Amino acid sequence: MILFEFCRVLILLFLFFAIFYYPINNLYHLIGIETDHYLLLVTLALLLIIFVIYSNKFQFTGFYTKGSKKLPNKITWAILSIAFLLLVIPIIIHFL
Template structure:
């Protein structure tokens, strides 16, 4: 039962926080004149990666699941964070070069 509750919690976190962050990002891109319909998927993937890192390093310790809980290694956390920042900065670069 705890695993099911934790899965529902994960889906809600990723769904609600992902939708909110994607809508904020769409507004930011729109204010800069960047086509979110064309390059928005890059920002959405970056947001999902950031939410994954946040969940694995902070949010998993406050849930119902009591199994093996480990933080991501620091190198993996940094690599994923840098990769998501690159993904977030690609749409403006791609829009202005094309």
Template sequence: MRILLELFRILLIFGIVGAFCSGILTNVYQNFGIDYNQYGYLGSVAILILLFIVYRNKLQFSGWYKGKKEKLPKRVTQVLFVFSIVLLMIPPLLQFTS
């Protein structure tokens, strides 16, 4: 039962927080004149990666699941973070270069 509750919690975190952050990112991109319909999926993937990092390093320790809980290795966290920042920066670069 705890596993189902934790899965439901993960879906809520990723769904609600991801949608909220995507909405903010959409407004930021639109204010800069970036076509969100064409490049928006890159920002959404970056948000999901960032949420994954936060969940694995912080939020998993406060949930219902009592199984093996390990933080991501520091190097993996750094690589994923840089990759998500690059994904966030690609739409403005593509928009302004084309």
């Protein structure tokens, strides 16, 4: 069961990363920012967002749900705030 859950997590990770990266990449190119220079920041931000989505929603629908707990609201908002800042930093650097 744990192996199935691990495969499910990897599939969700790749799926969500592809879904979220494409619009962000297009937005950066529309503004004129090359994403190659800020790939690490964007990747880290997306991983944080995907972690919050998985921890608060998808971990309860998998094969292995023992001991599953939602993240507290303060932690959720802190992680999402950090992710938002990581996504905004390339825009701020580009215009300064």
